[in-house]
Amino acid sequence: MPDEIKPNLNESTTHDSELAAESIASGEEKAPTVDFDADYAAAQQFSVSEVDRTAKGGAAAEAATAPKYKTSKPQETKTEAQSTGNPNDYAELAKEVGNSKTEGVTNVSDDLVKQALEKGERKN
Numbered sequence: 001m002p003d004e005i006k007p008n009l010n011e012s013t014t015h016d017s018e019l020a021a022e023s024i025a026s027g028e029e030k031a032p033t034v035d036f037d038a039d040y041a042a043a044q045q046f047s048v049s050e051v052d053r054t055a056k057g058g059a060a061a062e063a064a065t066a067p068k069y070k071t072s073k074p075q076e077t078k079t080e081a082q083s084t085g086n087p088n089d090y091a092e093l094a095k096e097v098g099n100s101k102t103e104g105v106t107n108v109s110d111d112l113v114k115q116a117l118e119k120g121e122r123k124n
Helices: 015-026 036-046 055-065 087-097 110-123
Strands: none
Touching: none
């Protein structure tokens, strides 16, 4: 269903558009019509070219989008925590983690920073 374009003189951005709007408003020229459904259908036909519908087009598209560099495939590693069975290990961990009564929010003191630096140096 075609829609008629109704020009608005207040929305004209150029002198040419003003003249065209005035000509349409005075009846000198016929207002253009636009069939959005037909335009959309035509656009769908042009959205895929004829060559893309063939195997040759698919091969060309694959070649155009193929990676230029080889990437290594990640190797899957499996990590398992070894259970010591010693409750003292868990108690020590709980002391380190459970110092905060508000779940993770704690006051950072100079002593705490010093302890963290010492632990970091031991691991390196």
